[in-house]
Amino acid sequence: MSERLAEHTTTRVGGPARAWVTARTEAEAVEAVRAADAAGEPVIVLGGGSNTLMADAGFPGTVVRLAFDGIEVLDGGADADGGDHAGEAVVVRIAAGHPWDDAVAWTVEHGLGGIEALSGIPGSAGATPVQNVGAYGADVSQVLVSLRAWDREAGAVVELTTADLAFGYRDSVIKRSMLETGAPSPRWIVLSIDLRLRRASAAAEPTAPVRYGQLASALDVEEGTHAPLAVVRREVLALRAAKGMVSDPDDPDTWSTGSYFTNPIVPAAVRATLPEGAPAFAAGHAEDGTPLVKLSAAWLIDHAGFAKGFGLPDVAPREGGPDGRGADGAGLAGGRASVSTKHTLAMTNRGDASTEDVLTIARTVRDGVKARFGVDLHPEPMIIGTSL
Numbered sequence: 001m002s003e004r005l006a007e008h009t010t011t012r013v014g015g016p017a018r019a020w021v022t023a024r025t026e027a028e029a030v031e032a033v034r035a036a037d038a039a040g041e042p043v044i045v046l047g048g049g050s051n052t053l054m055a056d057a058g059f060p061g062t063v064v065r066l067a068f069d070g071i072e073v074l075d076g077g078a079d080a081d082g083g084d085h086a087g088e089a090v091v092v093r094i095a096a097g098h099p100w101d102d103a104v105a106w107t108v109e110h111g112l113g114g115i116e117a118l119s120g121i122p123g124s125a126g127a128t129p130v131q132n133v134g135a136y137g138a139d140v141s142q143v144l145v146s147l148r149a150w151d152r153e154a155g156a157v158v159e160l161t162t163a164d165l166a167f168g169y170r171d172s173v174i175k176r177s178m179l180e181t182g183a184p185s186p187r188w189i190v191l192s193i194d195l196r197l198r199r200a201s202a203a204a205e206p207t208a209p210v211r212y213g214q215l216a217s218a219l220d221v222e223e224g225t226h227a228p229l230a231v232v233r234r235e236v237l238a239l240r241a242a243k244g245m246v247s248d249p250d251d252p253d254t255w256s257t258g259s260y261f262t263n264p265i266v267p268a269a270v271r272a273t274l275p276e277g278a279p280a281f282a283a284g285h286a287e288d289g290t291p292l293v294k295l296s297a298a299w300l301i302d303h304a305g306f307a308k309g310f311g312l313p314d315v316a317p318r319e320g321g322p323d324g325r326g327a328d329g330a331g332l333a334g335g336r337a338s339v340s341t342k343h344t345l346a347m348t349n350r351g352d353a354s355t356e357d358v359l360t361i362a363r364t365v366r367d368g369v370k371a372r373f374g375v376d377l378h379p380e381p382m383i384i385g386t387s388l
């Protein structure tokens with residue numbers, strides 16, 4: 001039976017899939033993807049739908065939703081001697097369909113440090129390596145040892161290490177296998193991920209340093225020092241909730257893909273062209289040695305005139321674009337979509353938006369930032385069947 005993507009994505013937009021498979025085991029997922037590939041049928045895999053924007057026309061192929069879960073301790077789990085094993089490495093394997101935040105909560109309950117700063121991120125564990133999910137100075141590449149994936153090209157289950165994944169900022173070889181080919185799904189379908197965590201002491205002493213100024217001040221500790229896992233999780237959830245960055249069925253500010261744009265990484269010289277006060281952080285060097293800085297997309301959006309809650313009246317569909325219409329069949333945006341009222345980086349559905357309504361707001365913001373500051377903003381979510 002076919003399903004509407006709007007029922008399965010956090011932005012609550014997207015038309016029907018031609019075919020729908022709920023994979024309750026790894027084997028079912030592999031078989032569904034293999035069969036679609038063999039038949040030349042377009043296929044996408046979906047976890048929590050929190051980083052996917054699907055066209056209003058829907059998907060002319062099979063959507064395989066990964067619905068298998070489970071957490072297994074692979075290594076370092078023996079503490080039967082009752083001793084204090086603080087600092088010991090523990091490797092856990094998390095099934096791709098396991099809700100990520102449930103996995104984070106499990107690690108904190110079990111006194112395992114390493115992903116507590118990634119609390120509250122919606123979606124599935126298997127999607128976290130796709131864009132190297134990150135927040136508050138942490139990202140998944142810091143703890144991922146390897147993953148198991150169905151390699152659609154090789155027709156086999158393979159193991160990829162952190163080095164194979166060539167992680168970058170919100171980027172990996174898996175994401176690039178979609179962006180570089182325009183394919184709706186990646187070459188590798190992640191089946192499980194192995195994370196190396198650190199055991200906290202019996203006294204619940206901390207394990208991972210706090211790497212983000214705002215979090216450090218909320219915790220009242222110095223950046224680079226430690227705080228207990230459960231406290232870090234609690235503070236991160238509170239900070240995120242205040243920004244509409246924890247999924248909440250009752251709060252349209254969270255009906256989004258989280259940050260819609262990545263923070264632009266530009267030559268350091270661009271900083272001098274921006275107004276005083278524009279945040280910029282050192283971000284390494286380009287291949288030719290040019291120093292780079294990371295700018296704040298949220299700051300640029302806000303200072304280009306798109307404050308929290310920015311919306312538009314009904315506007316005409318863009319020329320040459322997909323035949324987008326608002327949810328009421330008339331113009332686009334029309335109050336149905338807006339910038340979140342809690343954070344300028346999230347493009348939100350206010351209740352009855354279409355995909356094109358949301359994209360109309362995002363395009364206006366992107367074009368306005370370019371016009372005001374000359375900086376290009378790039379979308380973070382995967383956009384399928386339409387474009388920004």
Ligand SMILES: Cc1cc2nc3c(=O)[nH]c(=O)nc-3n(C[C@H](O)[C@H](O)[C@H](O)COP(=O)(O)OP(=O)(O)OC[C@H]3O[C@@H](n4cnc5c(N)ncnc54)[C@H](O)[C@@H]3O)c2cc1C
Nearest residue numbers: 047048049050051052123124126127133134190257258382
């Ligand atoms: C309120 C909110 C806050 C957010 N905050 C953050 C944040 O702080 N940091 C951050 O990095 N992201 C954040 N996000 C984005 C999103 O939650 C993450 O990118 C998340 O990892 C996506 O998981 P998902 O299962 O929902 O992915 P989906 O949307 O289901 O899929 C995303 C992409 O990954 C592919 N994919 C999914 N599962 C697999 C798999 N097993 N194997 C191969 N490919 C796969 C899909 O085909 C698709 O292309 C936020 C989103 C929301 C709605």
